[in-house]
Amino acid sequence: MNFLRKLIVGATILGLCLSAIQVIPTTAQASQEVQDKKVKESKSKTDDQIINPMYALTETESNNSFGSADYMTVNDYMQASFTSGDVDYFYFYAPVTGSYTIYSIGQTDPYGVLFDGSQNFLWDDDDSGDNLNFSITYNLTKDNLYYIKVSHATGGTGSYGILISNP
Ligand SMILES: [Ca+2]
Ligand SMILES: [Ca+2]
Numbered sequence: 001m002n003f004l005r006k007l008i009v010g011a012t013i014l015g016l017c018l019s020a021i022q023v024i025p026t027t028a029q030a031s032q033e034v035q036d037k038k039v040k041e042s043k044s045k046t047d048d049q050i051i052n053p054m055y056a057l058t059e060t061e062s063n064n065s066f067g068s069a070d071y072m073t074v075n076d077y078m079q080a081s082f083t084s085g086d087v088d089y090f091y092f093y094a095p096v097t098g099s100y101t102i103y104s105i106g107q108t109d110p111y112g113v114l115f116d117g118s119q120n121f122l123w124d125d126d127d128s129g130d131n132l133n134f135s136i137t138y139n140l141t142k143d144n145l146y147y148i149k150v151s152h153a154t155g156g157t158g159s160y161g162i163l164i165s166n167p
């Protein structure tokens with residue numbers, strides 16, 4: 001083996017070693033990545049919203065009828081809960097005409113009903129959302145009043161939130 005050839009072989013081996021070092025992460029890096037992934041997986045979006053809502057409203061009991069409904073807007077997150085046999089009413093005005101989605105979040109089992117401003121039934125849903133949450137998509141008219149009636153599907157208790165997506 002002449003000197004030049006030895007040099008080329010040596011350089012190639014060195015290059016392979018360097019690229020191997022770059023490709024294989026250190027044990028510390030690998031365990032940090034696993035850690036990050038675990039944190040990410042354990043914190044769902046739903047939990048974050050319940051713990052840290054940005055513009056949170058909280059229901060005011062007793063809101064058990066159309067007449068005592070709590071006001072909310074499409075930009076706010078309404079935090080509420082069920083005591084046993086509880087029914088919660090909310091009302092809002094549609095800021096623009098279009099298709100809205102009114103949905104619940106959380107780990108309980110809400111059932112939602114949408115009514116127009118004259119308290120006529122429009123739509124209901126139990127479990128079309130994530131987990132056992134309701135999700136109602138409906139065309140609403142600008143400046144019209146709407147009611148949402150929420151109850152626990154099986155009469156249980158627990159916390160939940162309501163959001164209304166802008167069209
Ligand atoms: Ca309640
Ligand atoms: Ca209530």
Ligand SMILES: [Ca+2]
Binds near residue numbers: 109
């Ligand atoms: Ca449900």
